[in-house]
Each structure stands twice: as structure tokens, then as C-alpha cells.
Amino acid sequence: MRVKIINNPSSGRTIVQKSLEIIVGRLVLENIFKTVDKFDTRGKFDAMNEVMKIKEGEFDLIVVVGGDGTLNEVINGMMKADLRLPFAVIPAGTVNDFANYLSIPNDIDGICDMFRNGRLIDIDVCKVNENYFINVAAAGLLTDVAIKASVASKTVFGKFAYYAEGIKEIPKQLFKSIKLEFKYNCKSFVEDVMLFAVLNSSSAGGFKKFAPQAGLNDGKFDVCIFKKIDIFDAATLFLKIIRGDHINNENVIYFQTDNLYVKCLDDSNMNIDIDGENGGPLPAKFEIISSGLKIFIPDYLKFNNKL
């Protein structure tokens, strides 16, 4: 395989990145990686811009070393440049929602084994306005936590940086709600909402069962809308989200669709968070590109019926 590595040297706690030479060295010696070209990002949009420079036929696989944000940039680079190269993920971020959903290993032996015995599967790609995502887009209460937690604090504290930022934000945000209009498949409704999320995989914000019915190549995304509730109901709901049994709750609207339009009906300035990065303000038009890309996954995942 001719491989292009896009490495974010600052994502997560920077532990996996330190093992990258060993992983690549082994795979080159075993002749699995025939040529390797590594690019280290230095800041925002570096990963996307580097991917957009790749020429058709130059590589067989893009390997993303980073978290959900780096992966999102690589996906955007490919989709915007109309480059449909297969990609693989070496999870090196703080939360790694997408890689965790696919149970992608993060240890040296597991990663090497994935490249020795893995296989390609099709996955859907979601589009919101002019940007793409493969995991989650969300707006509302606490969705800006990922953006507010600093790179330095994520490197030192890992996931706890998000929890710390979340705890600071809860009292400020819990009493807010936003009036939103949702339209899909000729239906429309208006709701006072605390948060809504549009998911391709089931995992978001570290909650593995956020969208328990989601499938990566079912041609649909799962929409999860949390209505305005009080703090007591919020605590109960929080526990239900951990277990994945929130979707039948009276304060939650959950459905699957391949199209969605969301508009703000009051003067709130609501931004969409796309895979942990700022995706600009509402309104938002969501579309799905069914089987838009191919991802390289470990062989044992064939037993996962969600794929």
C-alpha cells in the first residue's frame, strides 16, 4: 500500500503519536506499507489543505493520526476535492468518538494487525451546509464545550478537560432554550430545544449509545432532539443517555432521515459543532452521501451487525 499519513502531533495526550515510528517501521519491514509520506499538521485546516493537494492515483490509503477534529478535516479535504481514497484511523485524540464506535485499537500490536488483516467497508458521509462530517453535528447546550477546552488542557488532562469545561458551562446554559423549526420529508414542527444532534455513528460526546439505532452505512442519519426541561428531569435524562434508553423519553424526539433542515425562530445566535469543531451558524441543511467513502477497519469487526 502507498500510504499518506496525516498526523496531528498535538491531539489527545500525544501518546499514540510517539509510537507512530514503531508502527510504520514494522509495517514497512513487512512490506505492507510500500511507500509512506507523513505530514504533520501545525494548526487549523492544515490537514484539510494537505489532503486537497493529493492527486488521484498517488496513494492507496490515507491514514489519519489524531482525534475527531483531524479526521473531520481529512474527510472535508477529500469530499471538497472529490478525492475518494480509502482512509484508516489511528485514534490519537481526546475522545475519539468515531474510532471508539468502530472499536479501532489504539495499541501498537492492535494497530499493526488492523493494517495486516483489515478490510474496507463503505460508510455514509453527512453534509451540513457546505461542510462534511462522518460522526456528529450538534447545536445547543454544551455542544461548544469541545471548542472551548484548550489544546493544552486536553493534552494534560485528556477527557477531563471536557468534563471540567462542561461543569463550568452547565449553570450558565441550563436555563436557556432555543425555538427551532425542523423540516424533513415534507413534515415540519417547532420545538423549544436545549440541544439537538445529527449522528452518523451512535457515539457522541463520549456517550457510546447516544443514537442507539444508528448505522454507518444505512443511508440515513439519526436525529436526537432534547426539549427544554428542568434540572431534575435533566439529571434523569443524563443517566438514560449513558444507558442508551433515552430515545423513548417524553423529552426526547428521535427519528431517522436522509434529509433535514433546521432553522432558528428566535434571535439566538446558535452555532453548529461538527465533530468537535465550529461549523458556523444556523440555519442548517443536512444531506447524506450514501456510501460516500471507504474506511479500513480491523477484520474482527465483520461480526458487528451495525456495519
Ligand SMILES: Nc1ncnc2c1ncn2[C@@H]1O[C@H](COP(=O)(O)OP(=O)(O)OP(=O)(O)O)[C@@H](O)[C@H]1O
Ligand atoms: N500542531 C498543532 N498544534 C496545535 N493544534 C493543532 C495542531 N495541528 C492541528 N491542530 C488543531 O487540532 C484540532 C483537532 O484536534 P483533534 O480533534 O484531532 O484532537 P482532540 O481535540 O484532542 O480529539 P477529539 O476531537 O477526539 O476529542 C484542529 O482544530 C486543529 O486546529
